[in-house]
Amino acid sequence: MDAEKDYNLLSEIMHNANIGWWKADIQDANYIYYGPIASLLGLEEGSCISFENFNKRILREEQPHTTIRSFDNIQQTNETVYLLDTVKGPTWVRSKICMQKTDENGKTKIYGIAEIQDAPYMSSATQMLRQREQLLHNIYKHLPVGIEVYNTDGVLTDLNDKELEMFHLQRKEDLLGINIFDNPIFPKEMKEKLKKYEDADFTFRYDFSKVGSYYNPQTRTGTIDLVTKVTTLYDENHTPANYLLINADKTETTVAYNKIQEFESFFELIGNYAKVGYAHYDLLTRQGDAQHSWYINIGEQEGTPLSRIIGVYRHIHPEDRRAMLGFLNNAAKGMEDKFNKEVRVLREDGSHTWTHVNLIVKTYAPERNSVELICINYDITRLKATEAMLIDAKEKAEESDRLKSAFLANMSHEIRTPLNAIIGFSSLLPHIEDAEERNHYISLINHNNELLLNIINDVLDLSKIEAGHxxxxxxxxxxxxxxxxxxxxxxxxxxxxxxxxxxxxxxxxxxxxxxxxxxxxxxxxxxxxxxxxxxxxxxxxxxxxxxxxxxxxxxxxxxxxxxxxxxxxxxxxxxxxxxxxxxxxxxxxxxxxxxxxxxxxxxxxxxxxxxxxxxxxxxxxxxx
Missing domain, CATH: 3.30.565.10 (Histidine kinase-like ATPase, C-terminal domain)
Structure with missing residues (x-):
């Protein structure tokens, strides 16, 4: 076979396929290009271009060195796609290293191929697959939940970094090979579901003090609250191939929830003690919830749907009810946003108490079918009683002041009347010679003396009695x-x-x-x-x-x-x-x-x- 003809045929095939080849001289830091790529770079066949000049022509690198990932090993493959500035304008090129050799002079030469791409995203199917594998690997490695993979015998074959962190381990090798069916903490009913290949979600507390010899964590104290999802993975023949467990640490959520519950209980206690109630209600959806004391303050049974209370107010005095219903009607139309009033609450025994009601429109968005209302009330019955007592005390003080003035006026009159008679008749006695007339004046003086004495005695008696003596x-x-x-x-x-x-x-x-x-x-x-x-x-x-x-x-x-x-x-x-x-x-x-x-x-x-x-x-x- 003619080698030169074969070479020319192969060159023609590669040229028609838009594929050229290149050689990189590491010591001289330059590329030598052949085929269509040399033409794109404006070079003659077999001409050189330095690494520096070539890199300047790269406008955008679409894919850096990709990785083919198994969950245990990472291998690098020197392949990349980049947008190159050429004599024909920006052109996408896919380049791949094929081999490396050292010549008789000890120089290292790297050989590769370069393919002109028809469009920016026309990488090979292999490269796209590798991209997906890399993405999956990154998700698997950095997902903020723990992932465990078991074979159908229950043997742990892989786990991610979050799982190591959650279970206090440094290396996955310290855990690989354990059997989930031997786990002393994993719930028994969940093991049964696994054996039946049933999916399940459950929550349980993982207590490290109960691990025993199952595995050797770095700490054997403390607990974490886990939300675990168990599912079975199937192969292309729909045969069970693996168990997949996803563990989410909800300890912080549990602590936060417990704190919220504690705060709600504390708020409920304070509300009950201070007789302050709170409710949240939407005027349009007629949905909401309320605190225990809120129901008590308006005379309603706890748990009654708010839609049967707000806008009805059957226990509110009719006069006060009209004012509240008027506000709700205006609030729904966007005409009012605050209501503040002391209302009378009618009780089952016929009595009434007083409640201070505050209604506030928090959100007015009828276009989203929402008019959000905040309702705050507090019992002021004792305040009203104290107010009445103060008013009564004020009136009594004013009355006492009036009586004091009346007392002085009356005493002035009552004491002056007999005293005038005593002084008057006493001054006449030395000038009266008639014995009968004298005796008459003496009788009048004695009578007025008695009147004056009685008045003084009455004043003293009343003073002693009212002073509590x-x-x-x-x-x-x-x-x-x-x-x-x-x-x-x-x-x-x-x-x-x-x-x-x-x-x-x-x-x-x-x-x-x-x-x-x-x-x-x-x-x-x-x-x-x-x-x-x-x-x-x-x-x-x-x-x-x-x-x-x-x-x-x-x-x-x-x-x-x-x-x-x-x-x-x-x-x-x-x-x-x-x-x-x-x-x-x-x-x-x-x-x-x-x-x-x-x-x-x-x-x-x-x-x-x-x-x-x-x-x-x-x-x-x-x-x-």
Whole structure:
């Protein structure tokens, strides 16, 4: 065969296939090109180009030296694809090293072929496959989950770097060859699923203290929480070939979840203690969730769907409900975004509590079918009670201030009246020679002395009682005797035409109570009746039960108008302003009864008379 003809034929074939060959001289740092590539570079056949000049012509390197990867070994193949600046413009070239030789002068020569590509991405099928293998290798190596591959006997044949890290190993050789069915920690039910080639997902805690002799980790303490997916890999004949296990360490997720749960429990505890509730609701999707205290604060059963509460508010007072529904309607239209109001919550027992409601539109996006609402409420019933108490205390302070002014005005008038009489008549006595007239003036002076003394005594008694200085000294006493003594003392003040009457039970009893305070009440009630009665009678009666005593003082006097019945026991209040007295007698009676845990009441008809009744608890026994 003619070698020259064969060479020419081979050159023609390579030229038609757009393939040339090249030789690289390592010592001289240059390439010698033959065939179509030499033409593209503007070189004559067999001409040289330096490494430096050639590299300057590379516009883009599409594929660096590729790798063919088995999971145990990496082998380099010197093949690359690059975009070359040629006389015909940018051209894609695929170049591959074929062999290396050393000549008789000791120079190293590298030989290869270069193929002109039809398009930028027309690399060979082999190169694309190698690209995919490299990508798969990178994924396998750097995937942030652990991967284990077992054969159908359960023997571990491969694992990735993440698996080494998770199970505290330095080399995969320390684990290869172990059998998954011997794993003391792997759940038994999962082993059964593997044997049946069933896929499964499960979660379990991997405890390194239970590894035993299964393998030798660097640490035998601590745990990790794993999410494991088990699947079977099949060959082209659909025959089971391998088990694949994917392990994800969810320890940090578990810790974070536990912290969230702990925070939610803590927030729930604080919310329940502080009576603060929170809810999240979408007005358009009608979906949401709420905290325990939120339900309580608006009187709803926990777990009730929010769509049956928000927009219904059946436990909210109708007046407050209208305001809340108006806001929700405006919020859905984008007209309002905040609501703040104290509302009344109707309870099942008929009572009501107070809740402060805050509604906030967090997201208004009807185009995405979302109007997100944040609902925060807190129980302010105690605050409302405190507010009411403060208002009441303020009103009482104002009333006390008013009463103090009234007290000074009344005392000024009441004390000045008898005092003027005493001073006036006393100054006349030295000039009166008639004995009868003198005696009359002395009688008037004594009468006004008595009035002044009574006023001062009443003021002192009321002051002591309201300051809490009153002390009760219960002893056994005869109530009939106390009434007799009081009537005797009041007899000089009985007007003409008025009879002072007494009515006692058929069988009198002894009672145990403070006789001085009872007599004080009797004297004030009898004195009050005599001042308001000009004809008829004043009658004192009493009756006892085993545990209490009832005393009544009735008269046929002018009576008390109905509008005055509610204030007659207040200080300085009198049915008739022209009647003598400071208006302290009845308030003193009420204060004494309150200290005895008793009551005082009045019934009256104008121009027909009045009846005052006191009732107080006491011990009762028959008289011996």
């Amino acid at each position: 009153i002390e009760l000294s219960p002893v056994w006493c005869n109530l009939s005797d106390l009434i007799d003594e009081s009537c005797t003392e009041c007899q000089p003040n009985v007007p003409e035409g008025v009879t002072l009457k007494k009515r006692y039970p058929a069988t009198p009893n002894l009672i145990k109570q403070d006789p001085m305070r009872i007599k004080q009440v009797l004297s004030n009630l009898i004195s009050n009746a005599l001042k308001n009665t000009v004809q008829g009678y004043v009658e004192i009666s009493y009756e006892t039960t085993p545990s209490e005593t009832r005393i009544s003082v009735s008269d046929t006097g002018r009576g008390i108008p109905e509008e005055k019945l509610g204030i007659i026991f207040e200080r300085f209040e009198k049915a008739d302003a022209f009647i003598q007295g400071a208006g302290l007698g009845l308030p003193i009676c009420r204060s004494i009864m309150e200290h005895m845990n008793g009551t005082i009441e009045v019934t009256s008809t104008v121009n027909k008379g009045s009846t005052f009744t006191v009732v107080f608890p006491c011990q009762v026994r028959p008289m011996e």
